[in-house]
Amino acid sequence: MAFDLLRKQRFAEAAEMLESLLPQATKQPEIWHWLGFVRWKQGKTGEALLLMEQALDAQPDSTTFLVNLGALLTSLGKPSAALSHLQRALAVQPSLPSAHNNLANALRSLGQIDAAGQHYEAALALKPDLPEAHNNLANIRKEQGNVDEALRHYRQALALRPDFREAFSNLLALTRLTDTLSQDNIFALHRQFAERFETPLVSEWVAPFSSAAPSGKLRIGYVSPDCHPAASFFLKPVWAQHDREQFEIFAYFDAVPEAAFPSDILAGIHCRVLAGLPDAEVTAMVRADRIDILIDIAGHAGRSRILVFARKPAPVQITWLDYLGTTGLRAMDFRLSDRWADPADTERYHSEVLLHMPDGFCQWCYPGPAEAPPVGDLPATRNGFITLGSFNNPIKITPATLNLWSRVLEAMPNARLRCIGISSDEVRETLRHHFFSHGQADRVEMLSKLSYLEFLAACHDVDVALDTLLFSGATTTCDVLWMGVPVVTLPGSMDTSSSASRSTASILSCLGLQRLIADSPDAFINIVHTLTSDLPALADLRKSLRDKMRSSPLMDAKGFTRALESVLRVAFSRVRGNALAQTPNSTMGHPASGNLP
Numbered sequence: 001m002a003f004d005l006l007r008k009q010r011f012a013e014a015a016e017m018l019e020s021l022l023p024q025a026t027k028q029p030e031i032w033h034w035l036g037f038v039r040w041k042q043g044k045t046g047e048a049l050l051l052m053e054q055a056l057d058a059q060p061d062s063t064t065f066l067v068n069l070g071a072l073l074t075s076l077g078k079p080s081a082a083l084s085h086l087q088r089a090l091a092v093q094p095s096l097p098s099a100h101n102n103l104a105n106a107l108r109s110l111g112q113i114d115a116a117g118q119h120y121e122a123a124l125a126l127k128p129d130l131p132e133a134h135n136n137l138a139n140i141r142k143e144q145g146n147v148d149e150a151l152r153h154y155r156q157a158l159a160l161r162p163d164f165r166e167a168f169s170n171l172l173a174l175t176r177l178t179d180t181l182s183q184d185n186i187f188a189l190h191r192q193f194a195e196r197f198e199t200p201l202v203s204e205w206v207a208p209f210s211s212a213a214p215s216g217k218l219r220i221g222y223v224s225p226d227c228h229p230a231a232s233f234f235l236k237p238v239w240a241q242h243d244r245e246q247f248e249i250f251a252y253f254d255a256v257p258e259a260a261f262p263s264d265i266l267a268g269i270h271c272r273v274l275a276g277l278p279d280a281e282v283t284a285m286v287r288a289d290r291i292d293i294l295i296d297i298a299g300h301a302g303r304s305r306i307l308v309f310a311r312k313p314a315p316v317q318i319t320w321l322d323y324l325g326t327t328g329l330r331a332m333d334f335r336l337s338d339r340w341a342d343p344a345d346t347e348r349y350h351s352e353v354l355l356h357m358p359d360g361f362c363q364w365c366y367p368g369p370a371e372a373p374p375v376g377d378l379p380a381t382r383n384g385f386i387t388l389g390s391f392n393n394p395i396k397i398t399p400a401t402l403n404l405w406s407r408v409l410e411a412m413p414n415a416r417l418r419c420i421g422i423s424s425d426e427v428r429e430t431l432r433h434h435f436f437s438h439g440q441a442d443r444v445e446m447l448s449k450l451s452y453l454e455f456l457a458a459c460h461d462v463d464v465a466l467d468t469l470l471f472s473g474a475t476t477t478c479d480v481l482w483m484g485v486p487v488v489t490l491p492g493s494m495d496t497s498s499s500a501s502r503s504t505a506s507i508l509s510c511l512g513l514q515r516l517i518a519d520s521p522d523a524f525i526n527i528v529h530t531l532t533s534d535l536p537a538l539a540d541l542r543k544s545l546r547d548k549m550r551s552s553p554l555m556d557a558k559g560f561t562r563a564l565e566s567v568l569r570v571a572f573s574r575v576r577g578n579a580l581a582q583t584p585n586s587t588m589g590h591p592a593s594g595n596l597p
Contacts, residue, residue, distance in 0.1 A: 002034060009278055014038050029058035033065050040072050043276025048072060056085075063089045063096055071102045079109035097127040104136060111449065113143050113424050131161040135170060142170075143395050144426040147177050165307060168193050169300035176325065176471050176500045179400060183495055187349045190328025193300075194351065198310040198329050205312040205331065206287070218572060221250040221291040221314065224322075225257075227302030230475040231322045232260040235297070237367045237557035239265050243565060250289055252282065254303040279307040286313035293568055296332065299323020316575045318568075319352065320363070324474075324500040326350040334571050336564075338362040340506035341499045355571060358563050361553045362510040364503075365560040366478045368549065371453060375484035375546055376460035378539040386415040386532045389462030389485065391455070391476050394419070394427050396468040402431070404490070404521055405466055406438045411525050412532065415443070417466075420458055422446040459483035463538065464531050470497060472504040481511070481549060484542035488527050490518040510554045 002021075005014035018035040025031040036051030052072060056065045066089035073082035086103040089096060104119035120137035123130055138153035151174060157167040172193060175186045220242075225235050239261075242249055250270040251257070257271060270289070274282050282305060286294060294314035298304040301323045309317050312331040319327050320336040327335075328351050335342075335352040340362060347354045357363055380386050388408065390397065397419070409415060417440075422428050428446055435441045450458060456479065465480045467473055467489035473480070477487050489508065492501030505517050518524035531538055549555055 006034070006038065009041070011038050011041050015042070025055075026058070029055040029062075029065075031055075032058070033062075033068070036072075037068060040075075041276050043273065045072070045076055045275070049076070061092050063093045063099065066092070067096070067098050067102050070106065074102070074106045074109055077109075079106040082106040095126055097123040097130055097133065100126070101130065101133045101136065104133075104140075108136075108140065111423055113140055114426055116140055117144070117426075129160055131157040131164055131167065134160065135164065135167040138167075138170065138174075142174055142177070144424050145395060145397060145430055146426075147174065147398070150174055151178070162196070165197055168196070169304055169306060172300045172328075173323070176498045177395065177398060179398070179470060179496070183346075183349045183498070186498070187326060187328075190326050191351065192328075194310075194328040194330060197307060198331060201307070201310045202312075202330075204283070217246055217248060218292045218568065219248045219250065219290055220568065221252060221286060221289065221294045223252045223286075223294060223296055223305050223308060224254060224298040224303055225251055226253050226255060226260050227298035227304065228322050229260070231297050231302070233367070233475055234321060234365055236261065236265055237365050238561050238564065239269065241557050241561035243561075244268050247565065247568075250291060252286070252305070274305065279305060279311070282308045283311045283313045292316060293318060293572055295320055295336075296327070297321050299325065299327050316572050318355070318571060324503065325498050326352060333575055336363060336567065337499060338506050338510075340509040341502045343494065346494050346499070355567050357560075357567065359553070359559075360510065361556075361560050361563050362506040364474065364478065364507060364510075364554060365557055366482075366549070366554050367557065368482055368546075368555060369452075369456065369479065372456050372479075372482060373453075373460075375542060378463060378535060378542055379461050380463045380532070380535055381539065386412060387461060387463050388412075388415055388417045388528070389459075389465045389480075390417070390419045390468070391421070391458075391462075391465055391480050392468045392471075392473045393476075394422050394424070396471040396473075397427075397431070398468070398470055399434075401469045402434045404469065404524060406435065406440060407521065408466065408525050408528055409440050409443060410438070411529060415532070417444045418458075418462060419444065419446045420455065421449045423449045455479070456483055459485050464488060464528055466528070467504045469501065471500045472502065474503040474507070477504045477507050478549075478554070481507075481545050484545050486513075486516055486531060486538075486541055486545070488516050488518065488524060488531070490521065490524045507554065511548060511552050513548075 002014050002017045015038045018031055018038060021031045032051045033055035036048045039051060040048035049072060052069045056069055059065060066085045070082040070086040083106055086099055086106060089099040100119045100123035104116040107116040117137060117140040120133050120140060123133040134153045134157035138150040141150040141153060154167050154171040157164055172190060175181055226232055252272045252274055255275050256273055272285060291314040293316040296309055296319040299319055299322060300306060306327060310329055310331055317332050318334045318336055319332050326349060330351060332352050334355045335350055336355045338357045342354055405417065409417060431446060432441060435444045459480055462485050465485045465487040467487055469490060470492060472489055480487055487504055489504040491505040508514060508516050516527060518527055
């Protein structure tokens, strides 16, 4: 009976039943274990850990106990501690697919993505119809730069389990890294997601307006602000500047937020922790908080709560920051961006209405890392050669990007290239093979993933940074510019590339550095060549970039936040005035068509 309740995610009832059986737990330690499992799902991880360890002490060779405890430890950010339990489970039962799958999860958390991939493969060799392993292996293939294989495994996961929301969201996120799908195709896939997951929830839409007038105090909720470290970075200055007299701020965190957000920024913010809570309970929480405007930070990326938004718990819903694209949801009223990343005519690829930041602001508010070292001298003056650099996540280094970089090296025989963050042997081999085939392998250096301070210091050895195609930098671009290194970018066209390809372009435009934005591969090469042909001018640009950023809208946190608050008021008034809390937004009519790629 308790297991039946667990399968139905009726955790409160399952806990009550298991608690009544606790007097029998000394002879049946599985009672401790499954009560601990329930506590984990309820977000009571401390109690969960104690109960599951107690069960394992009583029955140390239970593979079920070992695997689930290992999974819990990985979820708590303790993958090293998880390894011994998961390896022990495999020692007891080498052919256990769940042990391979969860061991791979721990290894991936430790950055050992190639080893993780081997264990996901082992899990699938033992159980080819395990959708979780297909989804997880797809994540690894994405990190290794193998987009086609990643797509294949996401498709397989969904074929095995059509309601696998995470796999579908992962597939949608991956479309930003492929040049084989048009924006029409990609939008159709997002609408297909909405048809599959949102449509059954429309009956739950209850989003009445509060009694607040459009000019009164509004209750703003941010969901998943800790979905990605970069998201928290851009939110901190906004939260510090929010007008508490005009706005009451709520933050719905996936985990306890102290590590990412200092206490002074959280002062005056109502913080909610969502760990272990089903989407339906989070929806009820948002409604109880009487939120006027709910802001999605994750979209289909990171630790997404997209199905909370699909239930329409707030009358006005806006997506912003991490995903950089449409959610596909009818329940999402707006997407916040800027005129450079998402010009008005790109709204046809959105289920949302586009909102643009006004007055020269882009969608980013950059605080500048306080721990950053001073800007260094131009390395070319001491080296006698030009050092180009790539600092973006290696998953963004697509074949098209490699081909462009090789053309740059061909045009600049005295230049070398440093690629930062290449930890996977698979990725290293892919890059090595490419540059070897172009006769450039001896001019390319690959460095493993660095700590943040090491990453900033690595900028001292680079003269000019090369952006990636299809998926450009954002946080990375800002950090590299802060260290005095100009970034050259080639944004994608509106019809063939997503907003993510234009993030660097929006940042550079906000800074008045449009001369670093190319409109063709030839122009990209010419910009890099022009920059590096005049070393005194390049050295002056390097020295001036930090001050230029400080005096720009990009770092005007107070001005940005006032502009954002104005946009939020306009959005609230627009929806309230058109009585859209009970009807679909203006773009609801897009067809839900298309097949998985």
